[in-house]
Each structure stands twice: as structure tokens, then as C-alpha cells.
Amino acid sequence: MATSDLQIAEHNLQHHFADMEQQQETSTFGMWMFLLTEIMFFGGLFTAYLVYRSSYYTAFVEGSQKMNIWLGATNTAVLICSSLTMALGVRAAQTGKPKLMVVLLLITILFGLGFLGIKAVEYHEHWTNHEFPGPNFHFETGDPAHPPTDPQHTEIYFSLYWAMTGLHALHMVIGVGLVSWIIIMGLRRAYSPSYYSPVEIVGLYWHFVDLVWIYLFPLLYLISKKHG
């Protein structure tokens, strides 16, 4: 290797820390605090979802039946796989295998882009069906025997669906950007077993965004199938 582990560590130690250990603990701790704020950020939407789902249960079930479960389930699987490759990538950085790290993170990005692609297909479907809140919103159950019970309340379901998945997708886009940056730095051999906290904290972020989807999927796609 061109630069030794020790040189990388010395180069990256910021002036206000006593040693690498303090710096690494601090940045990881900071990321956990940031994720706490993210939980509260999504928490507002989850609260709104809970309130309206309990008030307008039937309308929410009808809205939920418009979801493409197979695409949603595929996306869930894609994200879980991406979390695995991410975790392995962090491990590779920690054990000093920069090439392996780059490969694993590239796969992670591919999974992330795959998720966004599938999400775009779903969005397109909803858009063409007028299942987008606002003046052009129009809702049909698709079954003439069961007209929609309350399209206005189903519109609230779709408002929340777009807001929650949209915000999640935005986080995915940011995540893809962050992982790309780690890959570029990885190609420049910027990380070593004594300095890999950027890889670690981007990994934490990535897992968090996956975890949000793990909650979004059942809440939005899997409301009772017995009704309607």
C-alpha cells in the first residue's frame, strides 16, 4: 500500500481531538444523535398515519388495496439485501480490505438504485390512476359492486402515502450520494482499520433508512385484505 495505516490515521486526526479513538467515538455518537432526530422527523408522519388510520379505517383499507404488494415486497427484499452488503462493506473497511469494500458498496448502490427504480414504476402507476392528492384526485375501487366508501378520506391515505414514501425516497437518494462519496474516497485509499468512521456512519444512516421502509411497507401496503 502507498500509505501506511498509521499515516492515514495521523492525516485524519482533527486538531481538537486527543486521539483517533476519541474522534471515532465522537463521530459515531453524533450520527446516533442525528438518527434520533430522524426518528422524530418521521415520527410526526407516523402519528398522523395512526390518527387517521384509526378514524378512517375502511377508507384506508380501500386505498391500501391499490398498492402493488409484489413490487413493495420486492423492494423490501432489495433493501434488506442492500443492508447486508452495506454491513459487509463496513466490515471490509474495518479489516483493511479497500477493494472488497468498494465492490460491496457498489452493489449496495445498485440495490439502492433498483429500489428507487421500482418505486418510480409504482409512483407512475398511481399518478396515471389519479391517485395523487390534490384537485385531480380521483378514486375508484375497481369493483362496481363496491363503490368507494369515502374518497375524501382515501385521499388522506394517499396524502400520507406520498409524503411518507416520498420523504423516504429522498433519504434513499441522499444515501446513494453518500455511499458514492465513500466509494470515491475508498478508491483513493482514504480509509484504513484505524480510520474508517465515515464508512461506519454512512452505514448507520443506510441501515436507518432501510429500517424506515421496514415499517412503511406493512403500514401502507398490508392493511387488512379482508375488506372491500
Place this chain on the structure above:
Amino acid sequence: MATAVQTVERENYLNSNYGIKSWLLTTDHKRIAMLYLVSITAMFWIGGFFAMMIRLELLTPQGDLVSSDTYNKLFSMHGIIMVFFFLIPSVPAVIGNFVIPLMVGAKDLAFPRVNLLSWYIYMLGAITALTAMVTGGVDTGWTFYTPFSTTYSNTHVIGAAIGIFITGFSSILTGLNFIVTIHRMRAPGLTWRRLPLFCWSNYAAALIMVLGTPVIAITLLLVALERAFNIGVFNPQLGGDPLLFQHLFWFYSHPAVYIMILPGMGVISEIVTCFSRKRVFGYEFVALASIAIAVLGFVVWAHHMFVAGISVYSALVFSLLSYFVAIPSAVKVFNWTATMYKGSIRYETPMLYAFGFIGLFTIGGLTGIFLASLGLDVHVHDTYFVVAHFHYVMVGGMVMAYMAGLHFWWPKISGRMYPEAWAKLSALLVFVGFNTTFFPQFIMGYMGAPRRYHAYPPEFQVLNVLSTAGASILAVGYVLPMIYFLWSLRYGELAPPNPWNAVGLEWMTPSPPPTHNFDETPVVTWEAYDYESQPQEEVTVGH
């Protein structure tokens, strides 16, 4: 004239680098604190201008100076600017930014670049909100209640909401930085039980910033989306629930008043102990009271909604929980008083402001208990009683504490002493002006005068004129410090490292501090506020 003129000027954070770029790209917490000081001072004067317009309109019972629409915009913009762009960043982002790393013996905050980012985010949010105000204003009140804000208001609600949304992230990043710094960057020997109370109270406020601000962010984002795309999350016509908005809004905005007051309480703890020459009475209780206020603050929000149509039973619970906040608040007030008892008190400007804080915060806090009781709240809800209560806590409390802190740490910040006589005069003006402004509003409110109207029945004129006269005195009290602080930068007496003979790591480094704060990392071997055992002795840095 300066007595000890140094022939070779020592390098410090102010003279280590020159030029606009060295300020705009700095990652030094002390310089970032100065950037914040300049920005929030500008916002304070803008918000103050709106306040003076309100007071001028209310000189006469008729609505003659401005139309009712303009009046609605004036009090909305006054509230938005003062709450989100002045009070919330005031003590944390200026004083906290400057002294917390010094107090914990660190070279900087944990994330210096994030700290700079937070200032840029603040500026972006401030410019967005100001643009919305210049291009037409906003008239929803600082509370943005739906469906008025989402459907009926014809003003720039989206711009103002996005401005606050953006600024929220600067507050989140500041809070995050404080929490991580206090956890991870303390000097050797500086245990939690030796931590200055200013750090404790900013830590508590930072917890609220980190946990509460994201909720207001998402709520205001939903308001903006609802206005832009006509979706129905909060609009009752579409089945949405306006009460949900109020719950989400106050879930942040009630704890937010503790973001505003807690750092102020920290300032008072530092000053009372220093100018009484005594250890803070019941240090542990004062420290834990900050945490208790932060925790309790999250479970009292619905006391803003007693007349909004929430269930009687939940109102009962929220009323009771709100009373509980009085306990840690009273612990602080009693402990400050007990600290002064038999202390050798010096009546210098920071202490005068601290006296003002303790008295006025007590009145503000006690009237808060009136508002937390279900029956009385129905009577005084949405009257000037609420306005007076809030301003007693926020202006009489927080702004006083901010002024106290600025005077206390000004020698450290600037390396110069401010003129003591002028400062005492302005402290007196602020105290008299403040009480003349807001005490009449308690009476008016109790007599039933509703807030947020630009005209009022003639029998309230005497009280309103008093209030406006007081506001003018208050304005002079705020202009004076700005003048003499600026004056002192050039002509003030050179400040020694520890002009107040205070304990605390920030006083063990030169004034102004060098860029890296300490020449060598201090090692703490003494208890916090150890005024009695080493009354005059200079404590040295290092071993």
C-alpha cells in the same frame, strides 16, 4: 485609559486571521458565535421594529395607524422573528457556542464544520422568512393554526413556514453538537458532577432541540404541502383534523419555550454564584432540575388547547402535568435565592440582570400556573394575560438572561471591559421599561381584553398608553448596550483573563482566548463553583 498596555499583542482568535473570508469560512466556535451574535442582533431589531409598530398602533383605541390586515401581519412577523430567529438561537448559539467548549476545557465543539453549517442554514432560513415578509408578509400568528394557514390566509405562509423549517435544522445541529461535546469532549477530571450548570442547562435544552425540532419541521412541511397541493391532512373540509395540527405544533412549541428559558437559567446560575462568592446551593438539584424541565416539557403541550375541543379527561391530565413543571422551576429559584443568602453580593451589571431575571421569571412562572388551571384558562385564554405571561418569561426572563450573559462574558469575548456605569443605567432602564410595558397587560387581560386586535374599547386606553410608554423606555435600554458594546471594542479598558474573579475553565485562559482555547489541556481537580475554599487565589492551568 488602559493600565497595562501590552507591547506585543498576544495572538488570539480575533487577530489570528483577518479578512471577510477568514470569518465566513471559519470553523472556530468563537468566531461562529460572533457570526450568530451579529445575525441574531439584526433579527432582534427587525422583530423589535414590528413590536414598536404594534405598540404605536395601540396608543389609541381606534385602528388608525395601520389597517387590521397589516396589524395581523405585524404581530405574526414579530412572533415568528423573535421566537424562531432570536430567542431560540440567542443564548445557545451565541453564548453557548462561545463558552461551552471553554467550560469543558476543549479546543472546539465536537463537530466544528457542522457548527459553521448550522450558521449558514440559519442564514438561509432567515433570508427565506424575511423574503416572505418583505414581499407581502404573513398573517397567521406565529402559531400557523390550520385551516386558516393552509386554506384561507392570502399571505406568504409557505415562504415563512419553509424559512422556519430550514432554520429548525440549524437548531438541531447546534443541539446535536452540544450534546456530543458535553459527552465526549470534557477535560480530564471534569466529571458530570463538576460540570458547570450552564453546560447542564444547555445540555437539557439541546435534548429538546434534537427531539422536538424535527416534529415542527415535518408539521410545517405538511402545512406547506397542504397549501401548495391542496391535500387534506389538516383541512376539516377534506376530513383532516385541525386538532392534529395543534397537537403536533405544540409538541414542539411548548418544549421550545424551555429551549428558550433553560440556557437562560444556566446563565443565571453562573452569575448568581460568582457575584455572591458562594457555591451554588444544591448544585445537584439545580442540575437535575434542568433535565426534569426538559423531560416534563414534553408531556404538557395540550395545555395550549384547553378551549380547542380536546376531551375533558385529557385536559385534566395535561393540567396536572403542567403544574409539575412548577416544581423544578421553583427548585431553581429557591436555590438561587439560597445561594445569595449570606453571600457577599456584588452589584455589578450581570448581577443586576440576574436579579431582574429571578423576579420577573417568578412572576412569569406563577402566572403560568394560572394558565395551566382549567377553569381560569377559559377566562384568560387568548387575552393580554397570556401575552403578559409569555413576555414575562421570555423578555423578563430570557432576554434579561441573555443580556446578563453578554455582559458577564463580554470581557472574555472581546478582551475589553464595557463601561460599568452606562451598563447599570441600561439594566435599570430595561427593568423599569419592561415592567411598565407588560404589567398593565396582566390587568388588561384579566379584565378581558382579547389579544391580536388593532382596535380596543376606550376604557383600556390608559393601560395601553402605559404599555407603549414602557416599550419606548425598554427600547432605549436595548439601544444603549449595543452602542457601548461597540464602543468598548475600541475604547474599552483591556480586560484581564478573569475580571470577575470567577471560577470555571473559561476564566483560566487569556481574554480573548487563543484560537485553540488553551495552551495545554486543563486537568480539573476541584469541585464546581468552589468559591469558598479558594476565594481570591488564581487557579492555574495544568498540573
